[in-house]
Amino acid sequence: MSVVFEDWLIRAIDDPGTVKIVATSDGKGTPHLQESTLLHVAEDGYLVLPELHEHSLTNRNLVRAIWFGGEVTIFVRTSDRRSFQITGSPYKALVSGARYEHYYRLLREKGEDVDLSTVWLIEARGLTDESAESLRHREEQTFLPLIHLDRIARA
Amino acid sequence: MTQSVQTKSGLSAYREVVAKYPDVSPLVILKADLQRRGVTYSQAAFGHFDPARHLVQARSIFVSVGEKPDETPTMASAGLILRDGTTVISGPRLNTEGLFVVDSIDGKLVITDGDDIIEEVDLWEKPDYVSKTTSSGKPMWQIATPRPQRLDINPYSYCHFWDDGHGCKFCNISWNYHKEHKANNKPIRLDPRDVSETVAEAIRQPGRFTNIMLTGGSIFSGDELFADELDLYIEILQAIGENFSTRRFPSQLISSSFAPHQLARLYEETGVLTYTSDIEVLNEEKFNWICPGKTAKLGYREWKRRLVEAVGIFGRGRVNTGIVGGVETATPHGFASEDDALAATLEEADDLASQGVSTVHCVWGPTPGSVFFKQKVPSLEYYVRLSQGLDQIRRNHGLNVDMDNYRLCGNHPDSDLSRI
Numbered sequence: 001m002s003v004v005f006e007d008w009l010i011r012a013i014d015d016p017g018t019v020k021i022v023a024t025s026d027g028k029g030t031p032h033l034q035e036s037t038l039l040h041v042a043e044d045g046y047l048v049l050p051e052l053h054e055h056s057l058t059n060r061n062l063v064r065a066i067w068f069g070g071e072v073t074i075f076v077r078t079s080d081r082r083s084f085q086i087t088g089s090p091y092k093a094l095v096s097g098a099r100y101e102h103y104y105r106l107l108r109e110k111g112e113d114v115d116l117s118t119v120w121l122i123e124a125r126g127l128t129d130e131s132a133e134s135l136r137h138r139e140e141q142t143f144l145p146l147i148h149l150d151r152i153a154r155a
Numbered sequence: 156m157t158q159s160v161q162t163k164s165g166l167s168a169y170r171e172v173v174a175k176y177p178d179v180s181p182l183v184i185l186k187a188d189l190q191r192r193g194v195t196y197s198q199a200a201f202g203h204f205d206p207a208r209h210l211v212q213a214r215s216i217f218v219s220v221g222e223k224p225d226e227t228p229t230m231a232s233a234g235l236i237l238r239d240g241t242t243v244i245s246g247p248r249l250n251t252e253g254l255f256v257v258d259s260i261d262g263k264l265v266i267t268d269g270d271d272i273i274e275e276v277d278l279w280e281k282p283d284y285v286s287k288t289t290s291s292g293k294p295m296w297q298i299a300t301p302r303p304q305r306l307d308i309n310p311y312s313y314c315h316f317w318d319d320g321h322g323c324k325f326c327n328i329s330w331n332y333h334k335e336h337k338a339n340n341k342p343i344r345l346d347p348r349d350v351s352e353t354v355a356e357a358i359r360q361p362g363r364f365t366n367i368m369l370t371g372g373s374i375f376s377g378d379e380l381f382a383d384e385l386d387l388y389i390e391i392l393q394a395i396g397e398n399f400s401t402r403r404f405p406s407q408l409i410s411s412s413f414a415p416h417q418l419a420r421l422y423e424e425t426g427v428l429t430y431t432s433d434i435e436v437l438n439e440e441k442f443n444w445i446c447p448g449k450t451a452k453l454g455y456r457e458w459k460r461r462l463v464e465a466v467g468i469f470g471r472g473r474v475n476t477g478i479v480g481g482v483e484t485a486t487p488h489g490f491a492s493e494d495d496a497l498a499a500t501l502e503e504a505d506d507l508a509s510q511g512v513s514t515v516h517c518v519w520g521p522t523p524g525s526v527f528f529k530q531k532v533p534s535l536e537y538y539v540r541l542s543q544g545l546d547q548i549r550r551n552h553g554l555n556v557d558m559d560n561y562r563l564c565g566n567h568p569d570s571d572l573s574r575i
Contacts, residue, residue, distance in 0.1 A: 068177075101360070
């Protein structure tokens, strides 16, 4: 089931002050993290990850994921320190065509001498709020509380 | 709707092989099977074709599509692209177990095998240059053929191995030339000015191309063997090079097997970056039978030796050879056993790799106009094992195959596997 992103979250992901970390894993399950300033949500609802490097671990791990049904996780921390985790699967690797060229031109217009390997379309399947307050609330609502006794000892 | 190819297990052959090889990309296996069995299109699929967006007209050295505009409504796309960016050059195959059908289901273009919906698929998009003409008035789509990220140029469309009927038995190049020359006035030779202008126009499109590939038929004439062929490629490559600001440009020449001094001249006088000479069959006895012209002019061992010599000029990872995967099982003189064919092929590929030459394979499609037209291709499992074997050999020898990878070429399942 795909996640439908609310407008405020789309704006938050697009905010230049937001930190976005893409987590993938290799064939042995070893995680790899990479920050992506380019990741955003497209109009058709897919997360778009333009990957510059053909041989980066992220790119190779995403190829592995699209081949063998693997997943990708994206950690998002907004400038007002709210945190979210998005899980999903690579849906398409665009390496040519109009949509690919659109992102290529955007990159080139930034003036940096970079190239573009792949535009990854990621279908989001899960979204969790990872902010400290939300984590605490979930713990309290769902599980027996973990409370060190000194915290509740009489003064 | 066509029937899927069923096996004793009840699974389709494709599904059975995917299940048997869980470590091999199902999409690469699908590509090999699409090329092995061929593809046709349902009427509903044609509804997805947009001539303004998709490549429905292309002239290549082995086949043309859409030469005449009125062919467009019923013709096949020049190629398919899978979700992972894997390129599939495919067309209808005769003498195969059954065609895959590209169909339209729930608004999406999909590959089907009988009732089985296998995968979503896209059509190749066409670049801007194909609607332009050169200053001499030639349509640019007739000068260069686009793949998703590569520009193909065929300076010479006839192979002189066919002068006395000794062309490679799987190849239809000269048959196709005669057919297209008669039907559509296809020229035997391209003009360097037309090529230069077409390249100039093509590379104006940001993000469209990452490589230029040249190939054509063998030319024997000149002061020594292949001299005129070499001169033609140098002339064309120099014309192409006018369009680049760098001494060398991403490019591949697939040619006859030039002698080391010829290769040195090619490297020094042009900006070509990588070199390929297709040995076609990695076994001397089968080569002698399948490629009688190459045998008579140069021979298997000299073809190999020259490939190795080329590494000294172009460098490791910049020289390879292509084989027509599966043709070594052709009857009556090919390997009777797929195991024997695979062992012989991989042994020779390993020997070449140990000397810096990588091997890539395409999937043999017995095409009209070739001697082997009526032949039957090997099993899908054979292609999976061949692809795995060639990929593993390169890994063992630390050989990078980017010069012929999924993006720059896209016609080799083995180099698709090298993406991870």
